Amino acid sequence: MTLNPVTRGDLRSRLVSPKILWMVRVYLAVLGVFALASLPPESGRLAGMAPGQVLRVGLVLQLAAVVYLTSALAAGEIGVEGEKQILDLAVTSFNPRTIALGKLWTSALTAGGLVAAAVPLWALVAPPEAEAAFALGRAMVVMVPVALSLAAVGPWLTAAIPSDLARTVVHWSMLLALFLATRWLAEPLVAINPMRLLGAAHLGAPLWPLALLPYAAVVGAGVTLATRTVARVRRAGVP
Amino acid sequence: MAAPRACRLRGIRLVLPAALLLAGGGWLWPGAAKQPPGIPAGITADIRVGYGGYVVPDVWIPVVLRLRSDREIAGWVEVVTARLRPPGQERVQVPVHLLPGVPLRVTVPAVVHDPRAPLAVRLLEKEVVTAQWQADVLPGRLADAVVLGLTARPVGLQQLLDPGGRVRVAYVGEDELPARWQLYEGVSAVVIRDLADHRLVPAQVEALAGWVASGGRLFVASSLQELAAHPSLRPFLAAPVQPPPFPGAPETVYAWGRGRVTVLPFDPFRADLPPEEGAAWVRLLRAPAPQAFVETRSLLAILPDRPGTSRWLQGAVVLVLALYLGLLRTILRWLLGGKAGRLLAAALLLGMTAVMATLNLAARRAAFSFVQGAVALGLPERQAAVVESVGRVILPRRGTFSLHAGAEVLVRSLGAAETSLLLDQVVRFEGTAHVLPVHAVALLPLAVRGSYREGPEGVEVQIENRSGRRLSNPVVFQGGRIQSVPPPEPEVRVVLSPLRWRDPPADGGRDLRSRLWAWAFDRLRSDAILSQTVHLVAWLDDDRGLLRWPTAAPLLLVLPLSRVEGVP
Numbered sequence: 001m002t003l004n005p006v007t008r009g010d011l012r013s014r015l016v017s018p019k020i021l022w023m024v025r026v027y028l029a030v031l032g033v034f035a036l037a038s039l040p041p042e043s044g045r046l047a048g049m050a051p052g053q054v055l056r057v058g059l060v061l062q063l064a065a066v067v068y069l070t071s072a073l074a075a076g077e078i079g080v081e082g083e084k085q086i087l088d089l090a091v092t093s094f095n096p097r098t099i100a101l102g103k104l105w106t107s108a109l110t111a112g113g114l115v116a117a118a119v120p121l122w123a124l125v126a127p128p129e130a131e132a133a134f135a136l137g138r139a140m141v142v143m144v145p146v147a148l149s150l151a152a153v154g155p156w157l158t159a160a161i162p163s164d165l166a167r168t169v170v171h172w173s174m175l176l177a178l179f180l181a182t183r184w185l186a187e188p189l190v191a192i193n194p195m196r197l198l199g200a201a202h203l204g205a206p207l208w209p210l211a212l213l214p215y216a217a218v219v220g221a222g223v224t225l226a227t228r229t230v231a232r233v234r235r236a237g238v239p
Numbered sequence: 240m241a242a243p244r245a246c247r248l249r250g251i252r253l254v255l256p257a258a259l260l261l262a263g264g265g266w267l268w269p270g271a272a273k274q275p276p277g278i279p280a281g282i283t284a285d286i287r288v289g290y291g292g293y294v295v296p297d298v299w300i301p302v303v304l305r306l307r308s309d310r311e312i313a314g315w316v317e318v319v320t321a322r323l324r325p326p327g328q329e330r331v332q333v334p335v336h337l338l339p340g341v342p343l344r345v346t347v348p349a350v351v352h353d354p355r356a357p358l359a360v361r362l363l364e365k366e367v368v369t370a371q372w373q374a375d376v377l378p379g380r381l382a383d384a385v386v387l388g389l390t391a392r393p394v395g396l397q398q399l400l401d402p403g404g405r406v407r408v409a410y411v412g413e414d415e416l417p418a419r420w421q422l423y424e425g426v427s428a429v430v431i432r433d434l435a436d437h438r439l440v441p442a443q444v445e446a447l448a449g450w451v452a453s454g455g456r457l458f459v460a461s462s463l464q465e466l467a468a469h470p471s472l473r474p475f476l477a478a479p480v481q482p483p484p485f486p487g488a489p490e491t492v493y494a495w496g497r498g499r500v501t502v503l504p505f506d507p508f509r510a511d512l513p514p515e516e517g518a519a520w521v522r523l524l525r526a527p528a529p530q531a532f533v534e535t536r537s538l539l540a541i542l543p544d545r546p547g548t549s550r551w552l553q554g555a556v557v558l559v560l561a562l563y564l565g566l567l568r569t570i571l572r573w574l575l576g577g578k579a580g581r582l583l584a585a586a587l588l589l590g591m592t593a594v595m596a597t598l599n600l601a602a603r604r605a606a607f608s609f610v611q612g613a614v615a616l617g618l619p620e621r622q623a624a625v626v627e628s629v630g631r632v633i634l635p636r637r638g639t640f641s642l643h644a645g646a647e648v649l650v651r652s653l654g655a656a657e658t659s660l661l662l663d664q665v666v667r668f669e670g671t672a673h674v675l676p677v678h679a680v681a682l683l684p685l686a687v688r689g690s691y692r693e694g695p696e697g698v699e700v701q702i703e704n705r706s707g708r709r710l711s712n713p714v715v716f717q718g719g720r721i722q723s724v725p726p727p728e729p730e731v732r733v734v735l736s737p738l739r740w741r742d743p744p745a746d747g748g749r750d751l752r753s754r755l756w757a758w759a760f761d762r763l764r765s766d767a768i769l770s771q772t773v774h775l776v777a778w779l780d781d782d783r784g785l786l787r788w789p790t791a792a793p794l795l796l797v798l799p800l801s802r803v804e805g806v807p
Contacts, residue, residue, distance in 0.1 A: 032560045124595040
């Protein structure tokens with residue numbers, strides 16, 4: 001199995017980028033401080049917070065970080081030296097679908113890498129029981145599709161909104177909509193709220209994977225939009 | 240209700256109400272509680288709280304139950320006491336086996352923290368409450384301390400006590416003397432006039448001797464010949480004789496550990512006590528009891544407030560985190576290096592996860608354990624030691640902490656928590672507090688004794704250790720100064736050089752052992768104002784000790800050395 005050429009190029013750029021290195025270090029350092037403060041019995045010192053709640057707050061913090069970093073990289077809000085956006089790739093000989101899927105793979109591997117990098121930190125604070133490890137695994141797995149849903153729209157945003165400022169505003173609006181606006185949805189739609197979804201996966205609530213379906217739909221829409229944008233650029237010269 | 244009763248009973252459990260309505264109230268003992276409504280027919284209980292009906296709050300007191308059942312019951316009796324500040328409950332459970340129609344007498348230790356909150360007494364069968372009673376503590380029965388009078392004619396002592404004071408006289412029979420020495424905690428003195436030795440069980444004799452040795456005051460109103468005729472009192476006569484505490488006081492005073500046994504040449508129960516003897520007697524009774532060597536609060540104060548994650552563990556975590564962040568560049572580069580590189584990166588991530596998981600386990604093991612300081616005050620006369628331990632339980636995330644208590648250990652929480660004490664079995668603390676101060680006390684056998692004599696060459700010390708436990712770093716304390724002596728294995732005899740005395744450490748520093756060490760000398764210096772007794776201070780191996788705590792704890796032995804007259 002060969003890696004998508006677009007993904008391969010993006011990963012090469014990201015893996016050697018000092019900016020990405022420091023970004024991951026800051027991300028892990030913040031989570032590390034949190035993990036250190038969550039060590040028993042330290043966790044009980046946080047007023048009004050039980051040790052289990054500290055772990056959940058940490059997971060929400062990680063979810064927010066993974067979603068933001070993955071989508072910001074995909075939307076070009078965090079620029080990486082040498083990484084090509086889809087407008088640059090539109091003039092290459094790659095198939096538009098290859099380009100769109102390649103960008104999606106890049107985001108998926110980035111989100112997966114960020115989640116995997118934090119595994120040692122959660123090993124430091126997770127209760128030493130098999131059930132707790134499974135619960136933590138479920139919660140971490142959820143982070144990837146949630147992050148991917150916003151990141152899938154990112155490549156299209158880079159082509160559709162040329163202004164960096166406007167794109168950043170749209171990106172943050174999407175983030176806020178995802179995390180906050182979905183809280184006001186009626187039951188059972190509110191289950192798609194990332195924090196609710198994370199909690200449901202962590203607790204092993206029944207049917208929690210169903211809440212991932214809207215995210216899959218957004219990913220599909222993002223890939224379609226990116227594919228059509230590349231095709232339109234090739235055909236008309238403008239996105 | 241009969242006059243001397245401390246408690247008023249009423250049933251609170253509605254089981255078989257029709258049968259109980261028919262059963263009505265029954266009286267088991269003269270002056271006993273009415274059969275409460277709401278308990279199963281065929282089960283009766285007489286409950287007596289405290290000493291002769293008097294309750295001393297915040298100390299261990301006996302709750303004496305006399306149970307009777309028409310059927311065989313093998314279960315538990317539990318006494319639950321509550322308090323408002325800090326909120327919590329204490330539950331003490333004792334196993335019982337009731338045979339049909341045979342009354343069973345059970346003594347349950349309990350601490351009444353809030354006299355307004357009634358005591359709940361329950362009979363449990365297979366962890367199900369079979370019967371439940373409630374005992375109220377009446378305000379007029381509260382006391383600061385109690386003088387126990389053991390006499391066939393229960394009158395005469397109260398006239399000598401200040402009527403406005405809160406020290407009360409409780410006349411008890413032999414069977415009412417506690418069989419656990421801790422239950423004397425609220426007793427300021429025991430006065431014995433009439434004693435039938437055959438009515439005492441060995442545990443009661445041991446408890447009385449242990450209490451006196453730990454600082455109790457025993458007065459015996461009889462001649463020396465009569466005293467020697469009592470097998471349970473005869474051992475006191477072998478103790479060193481002390482000078483009378485004040486002119487005009489009885490001259491026969493025996494030092495028994497930290498306590499005193501005074502032989503009264505008059506009958507203090509007499510109504511027509513001569514004025515001089517009455518004055519001496521009142522002065523004796525009102526004299527302050529010897530101060531306990533271990534002050535719980537001061538011992539608790541030297542423990543770390545919140546043990547938290549140990550510094551080395553925090554350092555290790557920070558170091559591993561820093562290493563991980565430092566290795567990130569290498570991991571990212573390895574991911575570019577083909578299949579082998581990706582495998583290496585995955586292995587490194589896995590290894591880091593394993594290291595973190597190990598640190599996690601280490602932190603948890605340390606976090607749920609107990610930081611304690613324990614002091615064993617040797618009682619050479621009894622070949623025993625009073626071991627007092629204070630500490631802080633770190634309640635884990637589920638809020639419950641259990642540990643095994645050795646025999647004869649009574650444990651209580653000093654903070655807000657639900658405490659369950661299954662005597663001789665398990666102590667369980669439940670609560671929302673994160674750190675819970677607790678106090679445990681026991682009288683344990685400890686065959687360590689020592690003596691000293693002063694001669695022209697200096698002080699000669701002889702120490703004998705037959706306890707099977709190792710003594711380490713022993714020092715002799717005299718007059719505020721210390722001098723090291725070799726560890727007794729099992730005996731040591733050494734003449735202390737006048738040139739090698741040194742000052743004990745004044746500041747304990749941060750280490751718990753050092754702080755406990757300094758605390759002991761501070762207490763001995765305070766003690767030395769009242770008594771010039773020479774002491775041995777040493778660390779005692781405690782692997783078979785007081786409580787089976789999850790972690791080892793330093794146990795300090797403080798042993799008074801007896802003075803031997805004569806030239807070495």
